[in-house]
Amino acid sequence: MTRPTSTNFFLDNDDLRFQLSRVDWPTLVALQEAAFADEDGFKDPAEARAFYEDVLTNLGEFIAKEIAAHEHELDAQHPVLKDGEVVPAARMKKILDQMQALGALSLTLPRRLGGSNVPILVQNILVEMITRADASVAAEFGFYSGIGQALLFYSMEEGSVEMKDGVPVKTRFDDVVRRIAENQEWGAMVLTEPGAGSDLAQIKAKAVLAADGNWRLTGQKIFITAGHGDHHIVIARSEDDKAHPGLKGLSLFYVPRFVDAQGKRCKKTDAGARKNFELGGVEHKMGQHSAVAATINYDESHAELLGQRGHGFLGMLMLMNNARISVGFEGIGTCEAAWRMARAYADERVTMGKPIAHHEMIADYLDEMEVVIRGLRAITFDAAYHEEVSARLKVMGKLKPAPEAEQAEADKKIRRHKRKARALTPLIKYWAGEECVRQARMCMQIMGGIGYITETGAEKILRDALVIPVYEGTSQIQALMALKDNLQAAIRNPTRFLSELATARLETLSARSDLEKGEARLRHHAMSAMQTIITRIAADKLGDVRGRPLAEWKSAFMKDWNPQKDFSFGLLHAERLTKLLTWSAVAETLVRQSNDVKGSADYEERASLALRFIERFEPRARGVVAEIEATGGSLIGRVLARPKRERGAAKAAE
Numbered sequence: 001m002t003r004p005t006s007t008n009f010f011l012d013n014d015d016l017r018f019q020l021s022r023v024d025w026p027t028l029v030a031l032q033e034a035a036f037a038d039e040d041g042f043k044d045p046a047e048a049r050a051f052y053e054d055v056l057t058n059l060g061e062f063i064a065k066e067i068a069a070h071e072h073e074l075d076a077q078h079p080v081l082k083d084g085e086v087v088p089a090a091r092m093k094k095i096l097d098q099m100q101a102l103g104a105l106s107l108t109l110p111r112r113l114g115g116s117n118v119p120i121l122v123q124n125i126l127v128e129m130i131t132r133a134d135a136s137v138a139a140e141f142g143f144y145s146g147i148g149q150a151l152l153f154y155s156m157e158e159g160s161v162e163m164k165d166g167v168p169v170k171t172r173f174d175d176v177v178r179r180i181a182e183n184q185e186w187g188a189m190v191l192t193e194p195g196a197g198s199d200l201a202q203i204k205a206k207a208v209l210a211a212d213g214n215w216r217l218t219g220q221k222i223f224i225t226a227g228h229g230d231h232h233i234v235i236a237r238s239e240d241d242k243a244h245p246g247l248k249g250l251s252l253f254y255v256p257r258f259v260d261a262q263g264k265r266c267k268k269t270d271a272g273a274r275k276n277f278e279l280g281g282v283e284h285k286m287g288q289h290s291a292v293a294a295t296i297n298y299d300e301s302h303a304e305l306l307g308q309r310g311h312g313f314l315g316m317l318m319l320m321n322n323a324r325i326s327v328g329f330e331g332i333g334t335c336e337a338a339w340r341m342a343r344a345y346a347d348e349r350v351t352m353g354k355p356i357a358h359h360e361m362i363a364d365y366l367d368e369m370e371v372v373i374r375g376l377r378a379i380t381f382d383a384a385y386h387e388e389v390s391a392r393l394k395v396m397g398k399l400k401p402a403p404e405a406e407q408a409e410a411d412k413k414i415r416r417h418k419r420k421a422r423a424l425t426p427l428i429k430y431w432a433g434e435e436c437v438r439q440a441r442m443c444m445q446i447m448g449g450i451g452y453i454t455e456t457g458a459e460k461i462l463r464d465a466l467v468i469p470v471y472e473g474t475s476q477i478q479a480l481m482a483l484k485d486n487l488q489a490a491i492r493n494p495t496r497f498l499s500e501l502a503t504a505r506l507e508t509l510s511a512r513s514d515l516e517k518g519e520a521r522l523r524h525h526a527m528s529a530m531q532t533i534i535t536r537i538a539a540d541k542l543g544d545v546r547g548r549p550l551a552e553w554k555s556a557f558m559k560d561w562n563p564q565k566d567f568s569f570g571l572l573h574a575e576r577l578t579k580l581l582t583w584s585a586v587a588e589t590l591v592r593q594s595n596d597v598k599g600s601a602d603y604e605e606r607a608s609l610a611l612r613f614i615e616r617f618e619p620r621a622r623g624v625v626a627e628i629e630a631t632g633g634s635l636i637g638r639v640l641a642r643p644k645r646e647r648g649a650a651k652a653a654e
């Protein structure tokens, strides 16, 4: 027994293709094709979509035949560092060469630079399918066109772009992007240091503006996926610590692997080319074996500033938002692999007179896995769409500013899309990360003893999955972001919050259908948990808040604010609140989608999926709300009451 066979990872996945059909392609394609101004581009959204589906169909077959079929080899091979260079895992190298030949590594790059100008959403669908086959290939795949795309975005953001007839014709990174598109070069996203992972304010790598007007960057970075690439986007401290402490002192840099005698970026094969930084090692990891995670040592390395000084964290967030959505797709691909393997085994394995798939508990596991995957995919597609549309609208506004009134309208649209993407991104990164680990474990459990045996590949799915809740911001960091954004919005506008809470409560009884009532119940649970958290924080800070006018809350809340202490109750329950917000977002999306397809052949199945989700998660949400209401006081008391000596020691260690 091993992974169930498939000849095409796109065509065998009806739910994936349903989500693809729900995307607002006319809007996305018009932005992607610069309102169809490019002579070499598609002429209408239908032509573009047919092309994207061809790409997905062809690569769906490639992924099944050439990646999934070699998953054990990919697991057995490790990249190594030899004479300062990475020797890649042989199968990984072969797969990436094949993908390069198929144009799969440059899909999202512009046509004029050798790419296919495909939306990032399509690339993300590939990430899901590749992860289903092997997570290490997906991990490296993202650092080809993803890095090229990011450099182009930065160039457009800072305004270093030449335009002709409303279309960008030249950026400062054209040479780099062309090399990525044509030569199997790639890049890396370089943040983490031995003392700075979740807490980027601790970054020590330093960039100094030398007398010759060029930047030199020094410091060590660790765990860098695809760090043996030629094009690094690095965050480092560029400003004076005292004047610009923490995140404010960070800037973003492009650091090439090879430079010429003048320190200018160049190709490895150019005369006089020399290395601009050294690789310090390649990690031995528990999973994703074929992918490189490298230590990088920069020593007075030549660097080029991206965007404005001191705006590095903001710039990195743009890259991180996309990367987090992409990791959401990795999580879905992992769940899909686990669920399919478990289902195939459960159909075959007979105990006590019937296949285990027909024993109630196993049937429940399998049903839960399927419902979660499909709910997760629905919100992840939404997040990806809104992130991409907001980014493209923003770039378009910069490159081709519209008359004032139109631009104001466009800015409103950008804010609306960005708000949706920002609300969903931490939820999907959180839930995809947590669920893929849980589903990999469920798959092993469903397979019994044989799941523990290496040849089946079940334990590989779990090993590969375990880092997904860690990289690109851990689950806890996602939960902190979701907590902060939601509580801030409620505190800023308590009247609106309370009116939305009342609406949710009313709709649990008065909504048009049972599905909508169920959705309202999940929304109400999330909002009442927020109310509990806010009331508790307010009570801790202000004494009893009952009877105080709402208008007074905001000013009283913000006065003498100490986020470390005052927010404790919220911080303690951040993950619980994130679960509630996620389940509410999934219910909203599934019910909306089922309403949208009313009258079509898809309706019955989509309505039944929404109902299955609500039936599973509404009672669970009630339990989480009860946990928030009932727990916390004594734990916070104990943590905050740690002896001063202990706290002092922890501070000294920082």
Ligand SMILES: Cc1cc2nc3c(=O)[nH]c(=O)nc-3n(C[C@H](O)[C@H](O)[C@H](O)COP(=O)(O)OP(=O)(O)OC[C@H]3O[C@@H](n4cnc5c(N)ncnc54)[C@H](O)[C@@H]3O)c2cc1C
Pocket: 188, 189, 190, 191, 192, 196, 197, 198, 199, 222, 223, 224, 225, 226, 285, 293, 467, 470, 471, 472, 473, 474, 475, 476, 477, 480
């Ligand atoms: C295989 C692999 C690939 C990677 N690829 C890259 C890459 O390409 N580029 C890159 O820059 N980095 C990369 N990383 C690094 C990764 O992003 C970090 O490991 C991750 O962000 C966590 O940072 P840390 O390891 O320093 O953990 P820490 O920040 O020390 O966190 C340790 C634990 O404490 C929790 N924690 C921290 N702060 C809080 C808080 N305020 N409240 C509650 N809990 C908290 C965390 O959630 C975590 O559980 C990679 C790591 C691995 C293992």
